[in-house]
Amino acid sequence: MIVRHRLRMNARRVDGAISRAWLEAAKDLEIRVIAPLAVHDPENEPIIYEAHILDFGGVKGTVVGVLDDKMGDIRATQGYYYSNLAPLYRDYSRQRFIDTLNDWGWFGPAELQPAWYTGKPWC
Numbered sequence: 001m002i003v004r005h006r007l008r009m010n011a012r013r014v015d016g017a018i019s020r021a022w023l024e025a026a027k028d029l030e031i032r033v034i035a036p037l038a039v040h041d042p043e044n045e046p047i048i049y050e051a052h053i054l055d056f057g058g059v060k061g062t063v064v065g066v067l068d069d070k071m072g073d074i075r076a077t078q079g080y081y082y083s084n085l086a087p088l089y090r091d092y093s094r095q096r097f098i099d100t101l102n103d104w105g106w107f108g109p110a111e112l113q114p115a116w117y118t119g120k121p122w123c
Contacts, residue, residue: 014048015066017090022051022064024092030114031055031101037063041074049075050085055108056101057081064089 019035026033032054038046054061058081065075065084075082081104088096103122106113 012047012065012069015050015090018050018064018066018085021089021092021097022053025094025097028092028094029097029101029116032108032112039063039074039078039080047074052080053101053104055112056106057083057104059107061107062104 014036022033022035025031026035033051034054035051036048037050037052038048040046049063049065051064052061053064056062058079060079061081063075063080063082065082067084067086069084073082083100083104098116099120099122102118102120105119106117
């Protein structure tokens with residue numbers, strides 16, 4: 001018997017190290033992170049991304065991918081802010097992650113805003 005599988009155009013390889021680094025950031029920085037996260041395309045097929053950082057970047061938070069993503073971007077059409085991260089985000093660096101989160105901006109409830117947050121952009 002021959003079994004045929006539909007080729008999923010939305011398949012992508014998740015960088016598990018980036019997912020783990022964001023989970024470490026969540027603990028250390030006391031922020032809300034889901035890693036990994038499935039975002040559904042118009043056919044309701046899941047596309048798995050490295051992490052969803054709630055409260056930063058936009059009302060629905062930021063969904064991160066990797067620099068070499070070559071897919072069309074469903075994240076924006078689903079209302080997320082998004083960022084494709086360099087390999088240096090595979091390792092958690094407190095100051096780098098704080099700088100990134102400050103650059104993205106806080107959009108969460110005032111009572112959840114971390115004490116370290118300044119809102120200072122990169123530039």
